[in-house]
Amino acid sequence: MVTPIDPTALGFLLAENRTQPMHVGGLQLFKKPEGAGRSYVREMYEEMRSHDSTDEVAPLFLKHPTRSLRTAGQYVWEPDELFDIDHHVRHSALPKPGRVRELLDLVSRLHGTRLARERPLWEAHLIEGLRDGRVAFYTKTHHALVDGVSAMRLLATAMSSDPDQRGMPAMWAARPRSGRSSAVVDPVTLSDLPLQVVRGALAISAEAAGMPTALVTTLRRGLNNETSSLSLFAPRTIFNQPITGSRRFAAQDWPLERLRTIGKATGTTINDVVLAMCSGALRAYLLELDALPDTGLVAMVPIGLQAKQSHIASAEGGNAVGSVMVQMATELPDPRDRLSAIHASMRDGKQALASMTPVQIQAVSALGQAPAILPSLLRMQGIMRPPYNVIISNVPGSRTTQYFNGARLEGIYPLSIPINGMALNITCTSYDDKMCFGLTGCRRTVPHLQRLLGHLDDEVTALERAAGVG
């Protein structure tokens, strides 16, 4: 059965090319359950790939885009009649010594290759060989199927807060509507997701993408009339260049409690602290490369909106997402000053967003939801300066410990999409008692990406000291 492709999804398919793969990813780290044998990972893998018939796989994970004379040259979704689970689910291993470094190397490489369009647009890699005995699981899903938030949610739906639950299917499994006891974020079943995700979360940008005139008008207004929520006065940085196809991924987590303590002592939010960590880290990183601009970097930060605030898409029950352009204050040498400036910029941005018209919100949202489409659009219209320097997302996750068939989830790190002109993406997700950071960059444009992890760590300490809690 052929189904139409949503305009936004189509945008992601058309924007994709060799140097700009359009998939999001997630890296999960699991601790094996008590009594797991030597062949635990292989058994987990065999179990995962055993559900290989098309009626055992959810429709989202069975469809692939196709176009032909029959469809008048238009892309449509079509179920893969020759579905081959072995193409999608893969078993990998790390070379010795099996440190996190070797894991990040492998995941960087896996994230840098494109998904095959003649197949459903996803891959899942079960990875053994970490010397601490943990098991890694990297999943890769095309942005035409899910956005970053939905990808995290999809992973969450396959988890349970019950360590004793067994017989749990993988995230791509078809499930009955009832019988799921412990979905994390929302009790959605997988069969609901395609509709909710595509019609809900992405509907805003779908509409926005359909009205480039209104969008560009709003952006133009932003150029002439600086507001902190839609600032287009971002400096040029090394991040805002054409990119290559290879990727570098770095990931680490910090205790939520440390961030919360800093926030309490300074009257700021955890999200402000996350942004201040990024600001300090970006400043140190760019200083090392002698590439720090005189004016502060601007980050595009997607934020959730109340349905009544957004006026749109609420009927479908999806996520309404807006974006705030945050002045990152990277030009300020003092950590406390940066945190204060970010807090103020974020507050102003949210207020501005709240007072916006639906069309303006659409425009701002499109910046967040359709980063791949926007730059080309902006270039076409002769707007050459980057509207922002870096994308920083903070995706809420589960606050309780999660399990997959008894294996304890210890961390979950999002991988996102660098694009031409936006070579670095920082996405965090809270999980359990941690804030987990995932940094995805173009390997060539963002050299020594992993150094940012050290700088992030330094910045937590600096902020603690500045807040008088270190």
Next chain:
Amino acid sequence: MVTPIDPTALGFLLAENRTQPMHVGGLQLFKKPEGAGRSYVREMYEEMRSHDSTDEVAPLFLKHPTRSLRTAGQYVWEPDELFDIDHHVRHSALPKPGRVRELLDLVSRLHGTRLARERPLWEAHLIEGLRDGRVAFYTKTHHALVDGVSAMRLLATAMSSDPDQRGMPAMWAARPRSGRSSAVVDPVTLSDLPLQVVRGALAISAEAAGMPTALVTTLRRGLNNETSSLSLFAPRTIFNQPITGSRRFAAQDWPLERLRTIGKATGTTINDVVLAMCSGALRAYLLELDALPDTGLVAMVPIGLQAKQSHIASAEGGNAVGSVMVQMATELPDPRDRLSAIHASMRDGKQALASMTPVQIQAVSALGQAPAILPSLLRMQGIMRPPYNVIISNVPGSRTTQYFNGARLEGIYPLSIPINGMALNITCTSYDDKMCFGLTGCRRTVPHLQRLLGHLDDEVTALERAAGVG
């Protein structure tokens, strides 16, 4: 320094697309030297990647194709100013249990991804985790740089027949002209290779590609006037379909002595026996799939030509390669009958080739050297039937045991290029006392490719029995 791209190399760049990557590969298996420690592979990897400055890498491995306004939109070779050895040389591992099956799975995947054009067109993967303790080394080089024969020769130049030699650089290292003691096939130094390879071996097809009219005329003649050297009456098979981008690779070796014994007892050559193995295996494979055509399959078999025979390209001292279209006799049920028919077809083909004019040889050679360019050309000219069903190459290798820094080379298996309409490629190379087979196929178009290995093995036994030597 910008250098022009040879027309044939350009053809391979232009013919490349997502489902049809244009690189050849080699899989080598090494036995660790006595006394190798636990971190032997890591040390080998660190040594390999330590030569990372551009003056330590041979020009062939430094250049990448580029085109711009400056070059009037034409592709040229340009040295990679930002050469990053870590992008090219990689350390991988196999999941447990670390059988050859896991190795072939990994290599299949690595061979299915495209090389990045913003980088020099090669990758090398050092692979640990085989349960028998051996070390695997997979290399991947774009067809625009080398053909299959040259790729095998390149690997050979990095080897030594002296088990005690140490301090040997990797194949991509720049070397002085003298001081190499033990090149295998020819005492060529690497710095000679680009010229020899591109101007020598590929010159024929370069010229042929430049004269499509003569080529197509010759092919048309073949259509109307069946000769065994240029038969265009190949049946349609499952191999002659559009392909996808994913690959399956299978490899195994058999003792040369077994093949030699069969040849002696039946008055045939080792090459005839190799083709008969393929014939029997293809027959059994297609029978299982209920897809064996009534008429016999036709294999395109590249053969080396004497310089005086080819009349061309000899001035440059390169390899002149012609092709014979061999009737594989897959319709015959008896192994001995198939071997006899192949022997006769091969003999006729060689004789016909010897009596051909240079232009005809050019045309036939182009079929072998430019398989990627030809099909499109044929389609353009309205010749829709496949000129042959499968490509089977037998590349001569070293007859003595080879070593790399004391590690004994136990086998070397070639990976080649499936293309649209030609989904299976079989390439063998003799090494030491073995005949090593590498089967590369489109994962979707050639299902259960690995079954061909079992059928090849059965066929050796069947041929031995038929020849009265089993």
